[in-house]
Amino acid sequence: MQLLKQGAEADIYVTEWHGKKAVSKVRSPKAYRHEALDSAVRRQRTVHEAHLMSAAKAAGVSTPFVHFVDPDNAEILMEFVQGKQAKDALDVKMCMQIGRYAALLHGANIIHGDLTTSNFIVNNRLVLLDFGLSYYSERMEDMAVDVRLIKEVFTSAHVGLRGAFPAFVRGYGSVAGKKKTSQILANVKEIEQRGRYARVE
Amino acid sequence: MLCLGIESTAHTFGCAVVDEKGRILSDARAVYRAPEGKGIHPREASRHHIEASHGVLKEALSQAGAGMKDIDLVGYSAGPGLGPCLRVGAVVARTVAGYHKKPLVPVNHALGHIELGAALTGASDPLVLLVSGGHTMILAFLEKRWRVFGETLDITIGQLLDQFGRAMGFASPCGGRIEKLASESSGQYLHLPYVVKGNDVSFSGMLTAAVKLASTSKMADVCYSLQETSFAMLAEAVERALSFTGKKEMMIVGGVSANKRLAQMLEMACERQASRFFACPIKYAGDNGAQIAWTAILDYKKTKKAVKIPDAFATQSWRLDTVDVAWR
Amino acid sequence: MEIAVEVTFPSASQARAAVKALIPDNVNLPEGLTLSMFFRGKTVHVAIGSRLSMMATAASTLDEILEHISVSRQVMAQG
Numbered sequence: 001m002q003l004l005k006q007g008a009e010a011d012i013y014v015t016e017w018h019g020k021k022a023v024s025k026v027r028s029p030k031a032y033r034h035e036a037l038d039s040a041v042r043r044q045r046t047v048h049e050a051h052l053m054s055a056a057k058a059a060g061v062s063t064p065f066v067h068f069v070d071p072d073n074a075e076i077l078m079e080f081v082q083g084k085q086a087k088d089a090l091d092v093k094m095c096m097q098i099g100r101y102a103a104l105l106h107g108a109n110i111i112h113g114d115l116t117t118s119n120f121i122v123n124n125r126l127v128l129l130d131f132g133l134s135y136y137s138e139r140m141e142d143m144a145v146d147v148r149l150i151k152e153v154f155t156s157a158h159v160g161l162r163g164a165f166p167a168f169v170r171g172y173g174s175v176a177g178k179k180k181t182s183q184i185l186a187n188v189k190e191i192e193q194r195g196r197y198a199r200v201e
Numbered sequence: 202m203l204c205l206g207i208e209s210t211a212h213t214f215g216c217a218v219v220d221e222k223g224r225i226l227s228d229a230r231a232v233y234r235a236p237e238g239k240g241i242h243p244r245e246a247s248r249h250h251i252e253a254s255h256g257v258l259k260e261a262l263s264q265a266g267a268g269m270k271d272i273d274l275v276g277y278s279a280g281p282g283l284g285p286c287l288r289v290g291a292v293v294a295r296t297v298a299g300y301h302k303k304p305l306v307p308v309n310h311a312l313g314h315i316e317l318g319a320a321l322t323g324a325s326d327p328l329v330l331l332v333s334g335g336h337t338m339i340l341a342f343l344e345k346r347w348r349v350f351g352e353t354l355d356i357t358i359g360q361l362l363d364q365f366g367r368a369m370g371f372a373s374p375c376g377g378r379i380e381k382l383a384s385e386s387s388g389q390y391l392h393l394p395y396v397v398k399g400n401d402v403s404f405s406g407m408l409t410a411a412v413k414l415a416s417t418s419k420m421a422d423v424c425y426s427l428q429e430t431s432f433a434m435l436a437e438a439v440e441r442a443l444s445f446t447g448k449k450e451m452m453i454v455g456g457v458s459a460n461k462r463l464a465q466m467l468e469m470a471c472e473r474q475a476s477r478f479f480a481c482p483i484k485y486a487g488d489n490g491a492q493i494a495w496t497a498i499l500d501y502k503k504t505k506k507a508v509k510i511p512d513a514f515a516t517q518s519w520r521l522d523t524v525d526v527a528w529r
Numbered sequence: 530m531e532i533a534v535e536v537t538f539p540s541a542s543q544a545r546a547a548v549k550a551l552i553p554d555n556v557n558l559p560e561g562l563t564l565s566m567f568f569r570g571k572t573v574h575v576a577i578g579s580r581l582s583m584m585a586t587a588a589s590t591l592d593e594i595l596e597h598i599s600v601s602r603q604v605m606a607q608g
């Protein structure tokens with residue numbers, strides 16, 4: 001096994017699965033977390049992630065194929081996806097596609113939980129990775145948290161790319177429709193106002 | 202160049218004199234204490250500041266061995282903060298600047314925390330975790346401004362600790378008491394909601410759960426678990442933001458950064474991401490006039506811009522990510 | 530109805546500085562309140578006009594203004 005990336009959430013290794021290149025995603029223990037908390041968090045996220053990757057695929061979003069899951073070692077073995085991170089190749093068209101994906105997930109009541117440009121791989125299609133923080137919810141507000149995060153990423157890391165968020169919104173709207181899209185955007189605005197300066201009361 | 206800085210956003214009324222090399226010549230403060238079990242009442246806090254203000258100003262000047270004539274610049278904390286409190290500092294600042302004819306510079310309070318922290322620790326381009334009663338934000342500097350890479354989705358870490366503590370009848374701010382109780386725990390971890398969404402955190406569910414837990418469990422264990430869970434969430438969010446931004450330095454500022462356990466966890470998160478960890482010295486972690494004075498100096502030296510007195514406003518919700526930073 | 534207050538300062542320049550220091554906080558008054566604040570010689574004049582239904586708001590606005598005048602005066606007394 002060769003270490004591909006030491007991430008904040010998990011370590012990614014390149015390995016083989018029946019002769020084919022594969023990825024092993026291992027959530028190693030975090031020393032700063034209490035052991036009981038740490039093992040509960042890692043186990044839960046591993047099981048969830050594998051399940052939600054399949055659910056997202058069923059909703060029409062490209063995700064890597066899952067080969068097997070080992071909850072005790074917090075490991076998922078999955079397909080290796082060749083390509084660049086969207087973070088390093090972002091254009092307006094891609095933002096729109098990201099918007100479409102988000103709407104497809106939300107249509108299936110899946111909240112991605114970490115919708116950033118480093119979690120998309122680009123080759124001839126766009127593949128969404130890392131469902132480690134994903135969960136099911138029917139609440140508009142939770143969907144808005146997803147949208148708010150990608151907006152935050154567009155306006156921080158990609159502040160130089162003009163029209164990124166509007167393109168995302170167009171893509172989102174093309175799947176979710178006008179009504180739902182504007183409701184979600186209203187929710188995004190509300191969350192933004194809540195978090196910035198919470199009054200000391 | 203000597204700058205008088207005036208801080209008055211929440212509990213603290215502070216005045217300090219700082220020179221252009223960043224030497225803090227004086228640092229006078231008076232802190233409003235809410236009655237036990239009660240939160241800060243903005244109008245009560247402002248009355249405290251009214252009473253304290255001229256004494257604190259006098260002390261700052263005499264500690265620095267300076268008279269009004271020696272002051273070259275006045276900086277004041279113009280927001281974000283509590284309206285009645287901000288206005289006291291603004292009145293003092295406008296009076297001094299107008300009557301003694303000194304240039305006046307409005308300073309964003311959050312920016313003050315960051316700049317003084319950077320000056321004192323030597324961090325040059327850090328990812329910043331700002332944690333206090335009013336803020337829980339993860340920030341990095343990019344294209345002229347401090348951008349928000351993560352923040353709380355509901356209450357701040359300071360509010361979590363204070364509101365939990367107040368429900369237990371502790372006096373605000375409650376962080377110190379909770380830290381002490383936690384250190385008396387045998388290390389019995391009680392499960393509390395752990396909510397990290399991307400680089401963002403949410404504490405409101407944990408607050409409810411912890412208050413409930415306190416009626417059936419040992420107080421020390423609840424405090425311990427509250428710290429372990431909430432700080433681990435912050436450490437994880439910081440680690441994710443470090444990984445995303447690739448910043449090689451990380452700095453913690455704000456009142457809650459006085460907590461040793463939080464600093465320890467962040468240090469471990471930094472180690473994993475090969476980043477250097479800096480903590481603002483505890484003495485200057487909380488609100489103070491020096492952070493305002495120093496930031497005003499940086500701003501004025503670079504831009505030579507002062508604000509006219511009729512335009513010297515105080516703005517309760519002045520967002521850090523709308524402030525152009527000319528000197529970085 | 531109107532509440533008017535006069536506060537005398539040691540000098541005209543202090544009265545002037547106090548008025549200047551207070552005005553920026555009192556530009557956006559609640560609907561139904563009017564405020565005039567000016568100095569003549571050493572004296573600062575403050576007058577708040579309000580509807581009867583807004584007396585409490587007028588009183589708390591005046592309360593804060595008086596506090597600010599006292600702060601301003603004490604700050605200048607330090608020289």
